Amino acid sequence: MSAESLNDQPFVVLQDVAKRWNGQLGVEEISLEIEEGSFVALLGPSGCGKSTTLRLLAGLELPDEGEIVIQGRDVTSSAASDRNLSMVFQSYALFPHLSVAENVVFGLKVRRVPKAERREKMERALEITGLLGFESRKPAELSGGQRQRVALARAIVAGQPLCLMDEPLSNLDAKLRNSVRKDIKKLQRDLGITVVYVTHDQTEAMSMADKVVLMKDGRIQQIGSPDDLYNRPANTFVAGFVGAPPMALIDGEMLEGFLPDSKIGLRAEHVSIVPAGSGRFTCRISECEFLGSETLIGLQHPGTTGLTLLQPGLSLLEENTSIDINFEDQHLHIFNTDGQRVNA
Amino acid sequence: MAERVNQERRRQAIYGWLLLLPAATLLSIFAFYPTVATLWSSLFSRGTRRRPSEFVGTENYADLFADPTFWLVVQNNLLYAAITIPVSIGIALAMALWANSKIPARGFVRTAYFTPTVLPMIAAANLWLFFYTPGLGVLDQIGSLFGIPSINWLGQPETALWAVIIVTIWKEAGFFMIFYLAALQTIPEDLKEAADIEGASRWTYLRRIVLPLLMPTTLFIVVNAMINSVKLIDHLFILTKGGPSDASKLILYYIWEMAFAFFDAPHAAAMTIMILSVLCIVATIQFFYIDRRTHYQ
The missing domain is CATH 2.40.50.140 (Nucleic acid-binding proteins)
Incomplete structure (x- = not known):
């Protein structure tokens, strides 16, 4: 975490954000500050609201209360495309009829990036994710790990400063998960991007994150470093959740x-x-x-x-x-x- | 050893043939044999009591090519296909996209769109007869409110075919919508979200993602629509009987007329063979050309 690069305002701020569905539990009183270049994990059991928080941040859902500020700009009701972020979905959400290359440059094409620049950026993204040589394959012709890397390549190709990841490793087998975990962490460091990472796996959260946000029943239980969560749990839920x-x-x-x-x-x-x-x-x-x-x-x-x-x-x-x-x-x-x- | 392998292979072959047998029998009796019989009878002249039927080669075909009614009917059918296929598919897609979005009373909308499909074609034709009837018909009633003079939609050569085309589109669009609706529901929601985050507009998402993913369905529907444009003639019996002066006559209706009104089976057989050939060629092109460019999930 680059504490010295902190400006007056953190990179991302969620202030008292709430989202409710009729009768169903959403999230309540989510207040969170994310520093630029940090790796933040949203951790919790399933149904705790971590994915909802991420979707609110992405602009795929709009909050009922509170405000969301990204890079000093109030984006509470902005469209997802205006938030300068990228996202890796749990299912990868690759376009099945498009090749790897077309998937990766889809966003650049939509945003009318010139062809030469597009090509350059794509090659770089494919090189970083180790996908060179797979440009013309369709997602169905790739293994789970390769698809996951295509999703990563698509997320980093545009060079957005904020990348959201929704349980990106949950469809991989245990061995692959370990290596991709390291890859993602290295990628985040090398590119200097800010990552908000949703997971239900505390090993992932503790090993990758600078800051872990532990949630339960739509509320934040504790925000802190992995050391804080393990050695200074804020309440009995955290105590009973963290550690194996x-x-x-x-x-x-x-x-x-x-x-x-x-x-x-x-x-x-x-x-x-x-x-x-x-x-x-x-x-x-x-x-x-x-x-x-x-x-x-x-x-x-x-x-x-x-x-x-x-x-x-x-x-x-x-x-x-x-x-x-x-x-x-x-x-x-x-x-x-x-x-x-x-x-x- | 080799003996045993051979025996096993033969057993597998017999097993395969047994599985094929029921379908093959039915198809042979009701499709392949009639096709061959039709081809055979199209090569003979029409038998009368004085002159028994004799082999005439392609004479029946030559007669048809010289028959102006045949060409008129072909022209009608081409126009009929050229309008009903794209328009009904376009409307079906639009209705499916709408009925698939989060709208109030979605179930009702879907049911309403599907209703024409449930109605028998004869009943639907009677319904439309009530719309089209000059003076009494709903269209004329509405027209008269705005001072538009009565139009005999089914009774004049300029409008009769168009009136029939509209009934067909109305009948087919809801049916095709069901296929599109089913296909749309297999497209995961997160593709839309991924496209949103990348900044794609609704139109871009539709054009670059949804339509390509619907291609297998579109191909299936196009083939069906094409076949329907030849075989769907029930409403002609109620609405126009091919008239006035053959203006709304379609090929299958003409074949029926030829065979059962004029009792000229050989010419009807010749026309049937021609339709079959054209349909075969078009279907082959569709499957071998478009299929290769289609993504299947």
């Missing part, structure tokens, strides 16, 4: 020195096994999951949910046996009755 495994939540009454109706968050890596009789909890082992470099051990204890611990290497403990665990107070996250974070 997510934080365990312990009722306050289970521990001394905490308010009885508060919730205490605890990450698996901060839990250790201690000899019987010397731990803070005595738990039952409910399951063991071998992950390769470590083993994830699920624990059960009254008044807790999602309590887990990690052991290095292969360490399969017998299920339904009891062990004692310990953890330090400094690693605890404290949330009040409303689920909001209390400690700094």
